[in-house]
Amino acid sequence: MALAGKVALVTGGAQGIGRAVAGALLQNAAKVSLVDFNQEAGEQCITCFNQEFGSDNSLFIQCDVTDREKLQDAFKRTVEHFGKLDIVINNAGINNENNWVKTIEVNLTSVVKGTYLGLEHMSKEHGKQGGVIINVSSMAAFLHSPHQPVYTATKYGVVGFTRAIAEASEIENYGVRINVLCPAFVDTPLLQSIDQEEKMGKFYKHKDEIKHRMSIYGVLKPSLIAEGMLKIINDNSLNGAVMKITTSKGIHFQSYEPMSA
Numbered sequence: 001m002a003l004a005g006k007v008a009l010v011t012g013g014a015q016g017i018g019r020a021v022a023g024a025l026l027q028n029a030a031k032v033s034l035v036d037f038n039q040e041a042g043e044q045c046i047t048c049f050n051q052e053f054g055s056d057n058s059l060f061i062q063c064d065v066t067d068r069e070k071l072q073d074a075f076k077r078t079v080e081h082f083g084k085l086d087i088v089i090n091n092a093g094i095n096n097e098n099n100w101v102k103t104i105e106v107n108l109t110s111v112v113k114g115t116y117l118g119l120e121h122m123s124k125e126h127g128k129q130g131g132v133i134i135n136v137s138s139m140a141a142f143l144h145s146p147h148q149p150v151y152t153a154t155k156y157g158v159v160g161f162t163r164a165i166a167e168a169s170e171i172e173n174y175g176v177r178i179n180v181l182c183p184a185f186v187d188t189p190l191l192q193s194i195d196q197e198e199k200m201g202k203f204y205k206h207k208d209e210i211k212h213r214m215s216i217y218g219v220l221k222p223s224l225i226a227e228g229m230l231k232i233i234n235d236n237s238l239n240g241a242v243m244k245i246t247t248s249k250g251i252h253f254q255s256y257e258p259m260s261a
């Protein structure tokens with residue numbers, strides 16, 4: 001998919017990985033709608049983007065992705081503003097083992113909802129022109145952490161859901177490619193949650209073990225995740241792909257045994 005003139009919606013786009021991805025899309029002449037609940041970070045981000053890429057190319061929509069009506073409205077406003085939708089990146093995520101219900105809502109339920117909304121606005125089934133959806137999981141879906149059981153569960157869930165719906169898209173000829181990206185540790189504000197007892201809950205006492213893992217595995221730059229994201233968007237052959245990004249192997253793909261039945 002050539003990026004110039006394409007319209008992307010990025011959840012959690014105001015900071016961290018989402019912001020890096022949005023910046024890379026704008027750099028490649030796409031238009032971007034940032035959907036994020038952090039008003040301050042969103043406004044700050046859009047001010048920078050307007051200065052760097054021109055004021056007609058990005059839009060900030062304040063929205064909590066767990067609010068289904070608001071998320072639906074964010075998709076609608078993006079299409080009204082830019083005239084169409086080509087790319088959806090379901091990236092918003094949190095690390096909160098204390099409020100684990102919220103973690104499931106943000107990291108998994110909202111990704112499912114964002115995928116279905118993406119299909120509603122891009123699938124040939126709905127008379128639209130096709131597109132690409134990328135859901136953000138984590139290497140936690142392959143190397144679980146005893147200190148983040150619910151976060152781990154949501155990231156396993158995102159991989160399973162994405163692979164299954166990608167196959168449905170192929171079978172039903174939706175014209176939408178759906179893939180999942182699994183980064184190892186990335187240098188973003190999310191990592192600060194390790195030092196927050198109110199987020200780590202009873203696993204707070206293990207924070208040094210997580211930090212030890214970080215020192216072993218290293219910490220990636222958000223720009224590398226953006227590079228992986230653009231690779232998925234540009235490669236029209238990818239559907240149901242599970243991209244992993246680690247310091248040891250860089251950008252690579254998980255392979256699976258073909259299903260026998």
Ligand SMILES: NC(=O)C1=CN([C@@H]2O[C@H](COP(=O)(O)OP(=O)(O)OC[C@H]3O[C@@H](n4cnc5c(N)ncnc54)[C@H](O)[C@@H]3O)[C@@H](O)[C@H]2O)C=CC1
Binds near residue numbers: 017106139189
């Ligand atoms: N930073 C890391 O080490 C890794 C992050 N990931 C995943 O990457 C994704 C992005 O994470 P980061 O950029 O690191 O985090 P971050 O905390 O830096 O940014 C997340 C963004 O999502 C927004 N957000 C959170 N909850 C929201 C909600 N309910 N509604 C709307 N927006 C919401 C935040 O306001 C923030 O702008 C997440 O899904 C995370 O699980 C995956 C692997 C590693």
Ligand SMILES: CCCCCC(=O)/C=C/[C@H]1[C@H](O)CC(=O)[C@@H]1CCCCCCC(=O)O
Binds near residue numbers: 137138145190191210
């Ligand atoms: C603590 C909040 C940030 C969580 C970031 C994330 O998604 C974490 C993943 C780690 C998981 O919780 C346990 C880990 O060790 C994960 C990172 C795994 C990196 C593996 C890299 C392997 C390699 O380099 O080959």
